Amino acid sequence: MQQDRRNFLKRTAMAAGVVAAAGGAAPRTARASGADAADAVDAAACLVDTTLCIGCRKCEEACNEANRLPRPDQPFDDRWVFRDRRRPGADSLTVVNAYGGHPSNDQPDRSRTFVKVQCMHCLDPACVSACIVGALTKSPQGPVHYDADKCIGCRYCMVACPFEIPAYEYDEAVLPKVRKCSFCMDDLDARPEPACAAACPVEAIVFGKRGEILELARERIHERPDRYVDHVYGEHEVGGTSWLYLTGRPPEEIDLLPLPEKSPPRLTESIQHGIFRYGALPILAFSGLGALMWWTNRRQGVEEKGAVRENGEIEEQTGVSDGEVN
Numbered sequence: 641m642q643q644d645r646r647n648f649l650k651r652t653a654m655a656a657g658v659v660a661a662a663g664g665a666a667p668r669t670a671r672a673s674g675a676d677a678a679d680a681v682d683a684a685a686c687l688v689d690t691t692l693c694i695g696c697r698k699c700e701e702a703c704n705e706a707n708r709l710p711r712p713d714q715p716f717d718d719r720w721v722f723r724d725r726r727r728p729g730a731d732s733l734t735v736v737n738a739y740g741g742h743p744s745n746d747q748p749d750r751s752r753t754f755v756k757v758q759c760m761h762c763l764d765p766a767c768v769s770a771c772i773v774g775a776l777t778k779s780p781q782g783p784v785h786y787d788a789d790k791c792i793g794c795r796y797c798m799v800a801c802p803f804e805i806p807a808y809e810y811d812e813a814v815l816p817k818v819r820k821c822s823f824c825m826d827d828l829d830a831r832p833e834p835a836c837a838a839a840c841p842v843e844a845i846v847f848g849k850r851g852e853i854l855e856l857a858r859e860r861i862h863e864r865p866d867r868y869v870d871h872v873y874g875e876h877e878v879g880g881t882s883w884l885y886l887t888g889r890p891p892e893e894i895d896l897l898p899l900p901e902k903s904p905p906r907l908t909e910s911i912q913h914g915i916f917r918y919g920a921l922p923i924l925a926f927s928g929l930g931a932l933m934w935w936t937n938r939r940q941g942v943e944e945k946g947a948v949r950e951n952g953e954i955e956e957q958t959g960v961s962d963g964e965v966n
């Protein structure tokens with residue numbers, strides 16, 4: 641029999657441990673040391689069971705509220721959004737897409753497959769490797785963290801991500817940020833599980849330790865081979881991810897694309913080694929350019945902030961004090 645999510649969490653008593661690990665005092669700045677999934681058994685993870693999801697979009701709504709994002713024009717109970725394939729954006733850190741069934745069906749139904757999309761919190765993240773100023777870091781506890789204060793806006797992370805997840809606040813005039821799912825990292829001290837997982841009425845999202853989440857996934861496949869494809873998406877793709885998926889149809893049919901098992905940073909490692917050996921000068925120039933972009937970005941932000949202040953309007957938009965740019 642399939643296990644109930646909350647009983648599962650209770651039985652393993654892992655939620656508290658994961659929360660403490662993900663949000664506690666442990667350092668959050670460690671970079672991924674390599675795509676060794678065996679080392680990630682205790683890292684925070686989520687299992688999305690697409691065979692259970694009814695497309696209610698409660699997870700989207702909970703994410704919107706937890707991250708204090710602007711309410712979308714279309715309400716969260718509007719199922720017409722399923723006519724389009726959506727991607728996470730600066731105002732929507734997770735979205736649910738529908739596959740199969742009739743687009744005009746505006747009722748929850750099980751004839752369609754619904755797939756929640758967000759940052760996969762890769763074990764060896766390409767975005768972290770691509771970021772030249774360390775604004776993205778992989779926590780050994782699972783989440784991939786973004787530090788807006790370090791970001792220079794180069795958007796290399798957006799190019800590098802194999803899942804095309806990071807979004808940019810193009811509409812933000814003052815210090816635009818990269819946006820992506822944080823794994824509710826900043827709130828995990830206060831909440832027992834990510835907001836989206838807590839909001840799901842059919843327990844299609846299970847939060848826990850990666851090792852135990854994988855065990856649960858394999859157990860479900862073993863118990864219901866008629867229901868599930870024998871593949872846990874994210875177990876090995878790009879070196880493994882912290883968000884894992886169970887599907888009832890081939891993953892590629894629902895935009896869970898076939899990706900190599902080696903993570904992008906490991907794939908490019910040999911090239912990088914060559915560059916470092918033979919191209920020290922270009923690297924130095926590249927770093928100098930990065931530093932210049934960082935300084936220009938901060939300077940511009942403060943100048944714009946000053947202009948805003950002169951107009952007597954918002955003051956707290958940037959979080960940068962004048963003293964920081966000297």
Ligand code: SF4
Pocket residue numbers: 758759760761762765766767768784800801802803804805806820
């Ligand atoms: S899914 Fe993309 S943004 Fe998220 S951790 Fe992986 S590489 Fe980074």
Ligand code: SF4
Pocket residue numbers: 702703704706707733734758820821822823824825834835836837
């Ligand atoms: S983990 Fe938090 S930030 Fe990420 S999709 Fe869920 S609610 Fe949104």
Ligand code: SF4
Pocket residue numbers: 692693694695696697698699700736754756839840841842843844845
């Ligand atoms: S809340 Fe659960 S059932 Fe509803 S759309 Fe999200 S994952 Fe699917």
